[in-house]
Ligand SMILES: NC(=O)C1=CN([C@@H]2O[C@H](COP(=O)(O)OP(=O)(O)OC[C@H]3O[C@@H](n4cnc5c(N)ncnc54)[C@H](OP(=O)(O)O)[C@@H]3O)[C@@H](O)[C@H]2O)C=CC1
């Protein structure tokens with residue numbers, strides 16, 4: 001058994017971690033924090049957790065104690081999941097590492113390798129640049145081995161994960177030009193649990209709009225990882241990636257659907273069968289990435305850690321069109337955080353993660 005903290009449990013990703021950890025056979029939640037609920041019990045703030053003490057609930061008699069006190073600072077545990085906004089997250093991560101606690105950080109604070117790029121996109125000085133060297137980008141499909149021995153894993157952004165998984169195979173194979181346009185449709189829970197006008201039911205229901213139109217913060221993260229994947233595949237890009245990354249808000253609770261339009265090398269001459277084959281081989285051993293033969297649905301991913309990808313060729317333009325989707329709370333955040341923690345503790349990567357999404 002490994003003791004874990006959720007810092008904080010009062011946000012969406014923290015709550016989703018609580019749900020996933022309630023049926024994890026190896027991790028035990030012994031500490032939860034919550035800025036707005038210090039001094040209260042889990043049960044007081046989230047009455048639904050009383051199910052955890054029902055007879056026969058979960059794999060253990062009491063996977064998480066519903067009467068666990070919500071504190072300001074986490075108690076001593078072996079591992080902590082940090083679910084705070086950027087900047088606040090980095091400050092917490094520094095304190096946790098000093099106490100010898102391993103960390104999976106769900107914020108953006110340790111994803112970018114270059115502190116200058118971070119400062120440009122997040123508009124403040126990086127609170128702990130020295131840690132950028134040792135933090136590992138928590139995408140198991142790329143960094144599985146490094147994650148196993150890491151003390152600090154930077155869990156990727158949700159839009160970034162969906163996009164990167166759709167781009168890795170073609171850039172690693174050196175078949176794509178540097179021009180790519182990515183269109184993201186993102187669910188409301190991605191914006192977090194705090195009150196925001198755009199997230200109100202009457203504003204968001206029956207509505208689609210665009211956001212971050214002057215540049216989304218996940219662009220540098222995606223660019224960093226695509227460039228590194230091309231290099232790792234022996235096909236370093238000759239010129240910087242030229243990417244338009246454009247996000248839309250859609251009236252769903254969970255889910256991200258990404259469509260990327262990629263300029264192919266003029267001599268590539270690929271068919272849809274070729275790219276399906278290429279993608280299937282690239283992800284052949286991946287438990288959570290599935291290449292499918294029809295447009296996927298976010299509904300397939302709801303409540304799960306799975307990502308579905310559908311690559312096709314637009315013969316008229318010699319462009320590759322890749323559709324990819326996942327649950328932003330799952331593979332886009334808390335599910336991927338558990339996948340990373342499983343690796344850090346030598347467990348099978350799929351431990352405690354649901355094999356099938358919720359449908360309908
Ligand atoms: N939602 C998503 O789909 C994804 C989110 N992420 C990232 O994960 C992290 C958590 O996201 P999410 O759970 O959605 O966020 P929420 O807005 O739902 O929750 C944020 C949490 O942080 C606490 N908090 C807010 N501001 C501060 C502050 N200044 N100092 C200390 N604590 C603070 C809140 O406490 P309280 O409410 O008790 O005051 C709450 O517990 C963020 O960095 C986010 O960018 C990453 C991938 C996907």
Ligand SMILES: CC(=O)N[C@@H](CCC(=O)OP(=O)(O)O)C(=O)O
Pocket residue numbers: 106107108156157158159186187188189190191192218247249
């Ligand atoms: C709908 C919505 O607002 N989604 C968020 C997703 C945030 C996310 O993935 O988190 P990080 O800030 O940790 O990168 C966004 O696009 O900014």
